[in-house]
Amino acid sequence: MKNGQLITITDMVKDYPIGKGYFRALEDINLTIGEGEFAGLVGPSGSGKTTLLNIIGSLDVPSKGDANVLGHSIGQLNARQSAQLRNHHLGFIFQTYNLLPVYNVFENVELPLLLLKMEKNKRYELVNQALDWVGLQDKRKSRPAQLSGGECQRVSIARAMVKQPKIVLADEPTANLDAENSHNILQTMETLNRDLKTTFIFATHDEKVIQYLHRKISLFDGKVAKDEQVKK
Template structure:
């Protein structure tokens, strides 16, 4: 069974009388454990696709089925609960809470799951170890380098063991060394946790790591290829 499936997924933005197709009848499916990427120029619909899959936005037409559930029928509360359980996000700008330590940032998704203090601590430290940042648990984002911040963001995305991790341009604000470091970690996590990773990127370094590359242009899938 596919972890994610889209059927004629369409998103239209209206600017006055003009209709802009951010996504135009996209039909894609992703299996568990995939390490796939959406590539294409700016405005091709990569981020919009991630927003639809992450239930951050609703499609104009078509369906998105995640973990066997059609997400467009979910109300706001159900969508939040769904994201809380199954979906992790990694953002281009890290989006860490600046006034909390690395530990607390990673702990946040677990607070929403109402886990015990001991279990939270165990899971947070495990996630931070996976990104090699256990020793920086008490550091605040302002005390971390860009690469370290993104690793904290990865730990935050994986700490709840989600089925799906959506990463929007995760290396865009990193230098080459940090980019490869972060990608190695994500590939390793994908291997260990069997979580499905979907990237939106146009970074060649990321593309090298992908096992499946989907090229979008003007909201349409123009190529879907398995990488060696």
């Protein structure tokens, strides 16, 4: 990791086997993403956004080349090391929130801290802090089924942010939200990015998200078509 660069991707290729052949989802990807960036992988469906996000999130591995995240070469990590990387340094926000339906808001947000085997008092402190960030203290006892889509996504953000990870990966975070909720969510994430210097990487084709991005990495047919900084 050099000069605040958290992610370095070099000549990366990702193939998926199909029958006797394969489908190339990503090709010749070269990217660096630094600390505190608010970047987006932008492109149409099938362009490879989610695949790239999954590799950065160590949920998948490159077929060729290297994806180095926080000094770890993703392709070289075993299952336990990948899990540790995700556990300690990465936060995920999903399109469909992926909240555990049998847990209440507090328990959902607390879960990553339980996996970190953090002591109870510290957990309570951090969960309360995360709920304050997203403004959901009054819903702490509610279950996901009792929340609106926007509230669910805010819980999801709190869960991703509670351990204050270096990187938060958000896959189509506003796809199921209306415009007002989308803006609220994005403003919350932008504030957290600014205040905590957390790197946010989005995979999106939603214009509402794109207008918030500080850096837009456009993908097309598995290749980086354009990589531009957006002046704010």
